[in-house]
Amino acid sequence: MFQRDFTATWPGRGYMGDIxxxxxxxxxxxxxxxxxxxxxxxxxxxxxxxxxRTGLVADALRMAASISIAR
Incomplete structure (x- = not known):
């Protein structure tokens, strides 16, 4: 859990979002x-x-996942 610590030691280690x-x-x-x-x-x-609706966030998460996999 983040517990409001939005730092990461390398790319792809943690994500945050907003709608x-x-x-x-x-x-x-x-x-x-x-x-x-x-x-x-x-x-x-x-x-x-x-x-x-849910699809809005799901689409953003799908894009993030595809970028993460491509690294």
Missing amino acids: TCLPLENGEFLCPATVLDCFSRKAVGWSIADHL
Whole structure:
């Protein structure tokens, strides 16, 4: 468990993420989900949708996993 320690000694050792929902002028929403590598703080996965359903986060995690495997 992280216990709020978001550091890592090498890339791919730990990830952190965030989702949010941003209101647009037309009354709709833009919802980005991101996954960051705790070592480099670089985005390793992301997804954007108009909803906060599970698929939004799953897509970002899938991208992060595929990048992690490619290393």
